[in-house]
Amino acid sequence: MAGLAVIAAGGLFFDDRTVLGEGVWLKPLKFAVSFALYTITLAWMTGRAERWRRTVRGIGTVTVALFVVPEISIITFQAVRGQRSHFNVSTVFNDVLVKAMGGAAYAGWAMTLLLGVFLLWQRRVDRPLAWSIPIGLFVSLAGMSIGYLMTSPTAAQQRGLDAGEHPATLGAHSVGVLDGGAGLPLTDWAADGGDLRISHFVGLHALQLLPLSAVVLGLLARRVALLRGEGTRTALVVVGGAGHAGLTALLLWQAERGQPLLEPDRLTLTAGVCLAGSVVAGVVAVLVTAAVRAGRGSPGW
Template sequence: MTDLMDHQVKENDGGDGDGRRGLPRLHRPLAYCAAAMGLLAATGVVGMAVDERTLLGEGVWLKPFKFAVSFGLYALTLAWMIGRTRAWRRTLRFLGTVTVVGFIAPEISIITFQAVRGVRSHFNVSTTLDDLLVKAMGGAAYLGWGLTLVVGVLLMFQRRVDRPMAWAIPLGVFISLAGMSVGFLMTSPTPAQAEALDGGGSPGIVGAHTVGAPDGGPGMPLTGWATGAGDLRVAHFVGLHALQLVPLVAIGLGLLATRVPVLRDAAVRTALVVVAALSHAGFAALLLWHARRGLAPLDPDRALVAALAALVVAVGVCVTAILLLGARRGRRACAV
């Protein structure tokens, strides 16, 4: 297996000098994409300041701004992850480029185009053009999901000295995939839309992110998340950004290891990373369950509070046990 991995490292290095020196390098197309998303986010800020048009109660440029920030973080994180690879480098770099061309660029372009027109981008099937654009975004989203899955699988087979990060990256990817999948739930017709479709009607909007009320009701500042009904976007957001948060936990634990002796054990940090990833996934699942019941994000009921409390207790018990066992193992090693 080691010989096979060494062969893959040499074959997939692609003549990249950074690969031979072992230095991580950002995947260029994804890095350039992240920079472009930064420019688009800045454009969105300017647009919100000078363009007074609104859509569903919020400025038409808010959605391009939010998606530019989200796609920018996604692209930059993926660029960093691919830059750390040693095996399957050519394949991963190709997949990264396809992600930019086939997923990020088409979807953000359509969202921005529809914002310029002042009409909805998602769920909007009111005209032939709008319907085609929705289908194009759907195809790009499915492609992006599949590409992220393949990248996550290939990242599992990388050799790294840092065991916590070796777990953090694929766990973050797979939880992010689950978060992406929440977006597909939003494309299902609401009961009112389904009734109209069954009756032979042609509703201009098919799908919604709000549960229990029409889209466009009262929402939180900036995010726009519903304050009077369930909102699937909350779980979608939390799950999606595990891609950044779980590796950040591994990085944070590595920095703390210089001051906290028990964290110098890679096995302890790895176990804590796994607990952090599972707790993140559990939190996102609870948010999805809450939204599906038509309850607003800032309106927790007793069931959600009890479930969150159980999650916190379980995480606390696991973290305490990991730290105690790690400290005991450290004392035994010192005694030997």
């Protein structure tokens, strides 16, 4: 994936072809970086396995193969052809490629879920990390699931299907606007409407952020007395996981209402403030409890 990212970055520089207004190599670049993070994290997680090692590593290998071989290969192949990879049913061949990517994504989702179940029963890591891994996996699975919403025909596409037409595309990531319109820098997320890719991205990368937060809390515990109890750090990880899941849901809700990321209405802002306040309140409650226990000489939660 790192090698593909370099090639795709070079493609953006030397290849001026575009699909829906963006360079043909932008999608392979984004997917390569995303899957590089995913596979590195997955390798690290399977390396923590103490029980059923061979099974866990086998599941991890199959999971990566299902995501990388069909999906990344087809995305790159379509970039070489100058074709749109997702939602492209303009020809029988393109339709087959879309279905192959979709089937691989479903199978990869199921294998990730299976891996999460096996990782729930590992004992090699400390409690904060032991909680962060499955929480991160399951929030990530929720983020992956948002991809399914993109495959449903839009209202205009459905009208065409009902009329017996054969649309060139089926599905979309934008809501309220057409794919390929004005986009945010680098990500190309819709700037004038909702975009399901935002919540998809945020949810997916809980897989990295939650275990990383547990590791950072462990490092901080060497200097901050309140964080030395494993129970305290575990509670903070759970609060963080709930907050990450809430943010994913909030971004999905915003996108489904056709609202641009940077133009939230009052209702979205209110929900965001409530979510942030709940997370802050949870963190404060955990730290206050830890301080009270420390004052009483309790060893921790």
